[in-house]
Amino acid sequence: MDLPGNDSGRIENFFPTLRILDTQGHVINEQAKPEMSNDELKELMRRMVYTRVWDQRALKLNRQGRLGFYAPVAGQEASMLASEFVMDQEDWLLPSYRDIPQLVWHGLPLYKAFLYSRGHFEGGQYPEELKAVMPQIIIAAQCTQAAGIALGLKKREKKQVAFCYFGDGATSQGDFYEGMNFAGAYRAPAIFICQNNRFAISVPVEKQTAAASLAQKAVAAGIRGIQVDGMDPLAVYAAAQKAREHAIAGDGPTLIEALTYRYGPHTMAGDDPTRYRTDELTGEWEKRDPLIRFRFYLERLGLWSQEDEEQTAEQARADVDEALKQADRVSKQKVTDLLGFMFEKPTQNIQEQLDAYSAREGDQR
Amino acid sequence: MTQMTMIQAITDAMRTELRRDDNVLVFGEDVAKNGGVFRATEGLYDEFGEDRVFDTPLAESGIAGLALGLALQQFRPVMEIQFFGFVFEAMDGIASQLARLRYRSGGHYHAPVTIRSPFGGGVKTPELHADNLEGLFAQCPGLKVVIPSNPYDAKGMLIAAIRDNDPVLFLEHMKLYRSFREEVPKEAYTVELGKANIVREGSSLTLITYGAMVRTALKAAEQLQKEGIECEIIDLRTISPLDTETIVTSIRKTNRAVVVQEAQKQAGIAAQVIAEINDRALLHLEAPVGRVSAPDSVFPFASAENVWLPNEKDIIEQVKATVNF
Numbered sequence: 065m066d067l068p069g070n071d072s073g074r075i076e077n078f079f080p081t082l083r084i085l086d087t088q089g090h091v092i093n094e095q096a097k098p099e100m101s102n103d104e105l106k107e108l109m110r111r112m113v114y115t116r117v118w119d120q121r122a123l124k125l126n127r128q129g130r131l132g133f134y135a136p137v138a139g140q141e142a143s144m145l146a147s148e149f150v151m152d153q154e155d156w157l158l159p160s161y162r163d164i165p166q167l168v169w170h171g172l173p174l175y176k177a178f179l180y181s182r183g184h185f186e187g188g189q190y191p192e193e194l195k196a197v198m199p200q201i202i203i204a205a206q207c208t209q210a211a212g213i214a215l216g217l218k219k220r221e222k223k224q225v226a227f228c229y230f231g232d233g234a235t236s237q238g239d240f241y242e243g244m245n246f247a248g249a250y251r252a253p254a255i256f257i258c259q260n261n262r263f264a265i266s267v268p269v270e271k272q273t274a275a276a277s278l279a280q281k282a283v284a285a286g287i288r289g290i291q292v293d294g295m296d297p298l299a300v301y302a303a304a305q306k307a308r309e310h311a312i313a314g315d316g317p318t319l320i321e322a323l324t325y326r327y328g329p330h331t332m333a334g335d336d337p338t339r340y341r342t343d344e345l346t347g348e349w350e351k352r353d354p355l356i357r358f359r360f361y362l363e364r365l366g367l368w369s370q371e372d373e374e375q376t377a378e379q380a381r382a383d384v385d386e387a388l389k390q391a392d393r394v395s396k397q398k399v400t401d402l403l404g405f406m407f408e409k410p411t412q413n414i415q416e417q418l419d420a421y422s423a424r425e426g427d428q429r
Numbered sequence: 430m431t432q433m434t435m436i437q438a439i440t441d442a443m444r445t446e447l448r449r450d451d452n453v454l455v456f457g458e459d460v461a462k463n464g465g466v467f468r469a470t471e472g473l474y475d476e477f478g479e480d481r482v483f484d485t486p487l488a489e490s491g492i493a494g495l496a497l498g499l500a501l502q503q504f505r506p507v508m509e510i511q512f513f514g515f516v517f518e519a520m521d522g523i524a525s526q527l528a529r530l531r532y533r534s535g536g537h538y539h540a541p542v543t544i545r546s547p548f549g550g551g552v553k554t555p556e557l558h559a560d561n562l563e564g565l566f567a568q569c570p571g572l573k574v575v576i577p578s579n580p581y582d583a584k585g586m587l588i589a590a591i592r593d594n595d596p597v598l599f600l601e602h603m604k605l606y607r608s609f610r611e612e613v614p615k616e617a618y619t620v621e622l623g624k625a626n627i628v629r630e631g632s633s634l635t636l637i638t639y640g641a642m643v644r645t646a647l648k649a650a651e652q653l654q655k656e657g658i659e660c661e662i663i664d665l666r667t668i669s670p671l672d673t674e675t676i677v678t679s680i681r682k683t684n685r686a687v688v689v690q691e692a693q694k695q696a697g698i699a700a701q702v703i704a705e706i707n708d709r710a711l712l713h714l715e716a717p718v719g720r721v722s723a724p725d726s727v728f729p730f731a732s733a734e735n736v737w738l739p740n741e742k743d744i745i746e747q748v749k750a751t752v753n754f
Binding site: 156185186188189190197198202205207208209210211212213214215216217219220226238239242243245246249402404405406407408411412413414 | 488490493495498500521522525526532533534537593594672674
């Protein structure tokens with residue numbers, strides 16, 4: 065008999081890590097391999113390479129003062145982009161502040177992502193067809209909102225899903241638990257994707273919880289949980305696809321824990337990861353780089369070449385330059401703009417201030 | 430017209446809007462089969478079913494997040510926080526999320542959410558049920574905060590709140606729920622948000638108040654009338670945004686004002702009202718604007734409510750001091 069406390073009955077044993085590709089790009093789990101066309105495989109690789117290049121450029125642009133708030137993503141391409149790759153155009157995306165790549169691949173123009181980084185309202189004015197909420201700064205607030213969106217989709221009888229992203233530290237928040245629990249209680253079509261990159265700024269995941277996995281936190285909500293190798297694009301894709309199928313079938317939400325790593329600092333606002341991480345640890349994770357193993361895999365299939373890589377990188381650099389120019393052309397913000405976004409109809413105090421500031425802005429012209 | 434208590438008027442407003450607009454959803458803790466801990470949602474579950482009127486898990490932050498998500502699917506959520514003292518659990522969901530949605534999306538999204546919640550002293554509730562926390566939310570840009578003082582306003586303002594395309598915090602004073610009846614039209618009507626109401630005309634002094642203190646102020650005014658002091662009473666109805674126009678117009682006539690609130694002196698909205706008067710009507714004042722409020726202690730233990738809550742006597746004393754300044 066398995067009693068609580070017996071090693072054989074330990075909860076983490078029910079959450080083994082799903083792996084499909086090893087670090088050399090060999091398939092080690094044929095059975096779990098998702099069905100993806102050659103075009104899809106190539107496109108996923110293209111997005112991962114493109115995002116890596118854009119991330120490198122973003123770091124430089126931030127240092128030059130041409131971008132503002134930026135949370136690096138290098139290392140997390142598989143967990144971010146292979147999961148987003150599962151999304152239908154009409155599925156809803158609820159990103160955290162680090163999940164800008166998913167937003168862009170879901171349909172946010174790159175220049176708007178840059179405007180968000182700089183702090184301009186146009187960065188939040190999404191195209192009508194983009195089903196997404198703006199990046200969430202309050203950690204785990206997106207989890208309860210995802211439950212609401214998912215319940216809304218269910219009530220509207222749409223065959224769509226809410227994809228909600230957050231990090232390992234977020235799993236300590238009340239809203240993480242409440243969001244999963246609400247979605248579970250309503251059997252709402254939500255997917256909670258925890259990108260466990262081992263650190264919440266300087267605090268290692270071991271200091272967040274005594275739980276041996278984060279996936280097992282799904283048990284508290286009574287929903288499915290799965291842990292995947294977050295550096296393995298095929299494993300992430302397979303897990304997200306399965307979760308989406310369950311959600312659409314009316315079978316409720318899933319928590320996916322993707323084991324991943326960020327090579328850069330927490331954000332570009334002065335964080336120095338050498339204070340809390342060893343070079344050995346980073347080096348270890350660099351060997352698990354999702355781009356390396358996926359490149360090996362695709363090269364072996366004859367689907368990826370040095371030329372593809374260079375073309376993608378070149379395209380990314382050109383697009384970044386163009387997006388930056390586009391962002392530069394956007395008009396400066398005025399106080400009257402900001403006051404105008406407060407309510408549908410200005411209230412008494414807002415109207416007074418609109419009058420005062422428009423007079424002032426008129427003088428400046 | 431029919432005679433209704435304030436709680437009946439509130440139920441009637443929700444029923445009216447649930448019938449009118451399929452997007453209206455009512456949810457919270459115990460609001461469905463149970464009909465709410467105060468019966469505010471009684472009968473709504475039976476008439477509209479589980480899809481429109483539903484219970485939630487016991488988690489206020491989750492309820493606020495749920496409302497925002499549902500709003501993004503074009504629903505019109507009417508969420509309930511069982512007692513307003515529990516709102517701290519949902520502070521982020523209301524103040525940082527719902528109130529900012531329109532702004533942070535540059536007008537692309539909005540949150541047509543009504544947050545209903547009972548509060549207020551005088552009924553000997555246990556800890557953290559009755560606290561007057563409206564001042565915290567009056568400080569949140571993007572939020573309207575309304576507090577009706579009677580059944581007629583409650584129905585009209587709740588309908589207006591539900592129809593408003595921005596988040597509205599609708600606070601219901603527990604002592605007013607069943608303390609009196611009033612004629613309330615059966616049909617739908619609205620009372621404009623952001624507009625105060627002169628509930629008593631007078632020439633000696635303007636009493637500016639809201640919530641349960643409106644009735645207390647009216648009683649005080651009757652006493653003061655006997656001594657030749659005619660109070661004009663303004664029921665703010667909406668405490669954010671303030672209807673400064675109505676306040677200033679009245680003070681131009683009376684030249685004296687006292688602001689009355691149930692909240693502690695350091696809380697509530699009185700300080701903001703006084704600052705607006707000083708900005709806009711200083712030269713019309715014959716005396717400093719007085720204020721009646723509760724002591725700056727934590728909300729009292731139930732059996733100390735009578736000595737703690739502001740009452741008629743406090744108002745009468747302050748009015749006399751302001752008149753005789």
